[in-house]
Amino acid sequence: MLKVKKMIDAGTSIPTAIKEALAQEGLPTIDAFASKHGLIRAAVSNQVNGNVRPTDATITALIAELGGTPDEWRELLWLAAKPSSITA
Secondary structure (H helix, E strand, C coil): CHHHHHHHHCCCCHHHHHHHHHHHCCCCCHHHHHHHCCCCHHHHHHHHCCCCCCCHHHHHHHHHHHCCCHHHHHHHHHHHHCCHHHHC
């Protein structure tokens, strides 16, 4: 989670920061992350991009790979869903 937060503070979008942090952990794609954790790639992609609310399974997988708490991830992915004009 710390890696993700640092990238966001530097101006990286939330979805990109998550994807880059996962790549640094050896999971170069959302597909690789989803496969490792037995999740559906399209669903995980939509959740990371803020298109739909994240499932408990996705939150658990993100914590396993990047640390943080369920509340931190839920808030971050909720922020990813907000239009950029609001979050800017």
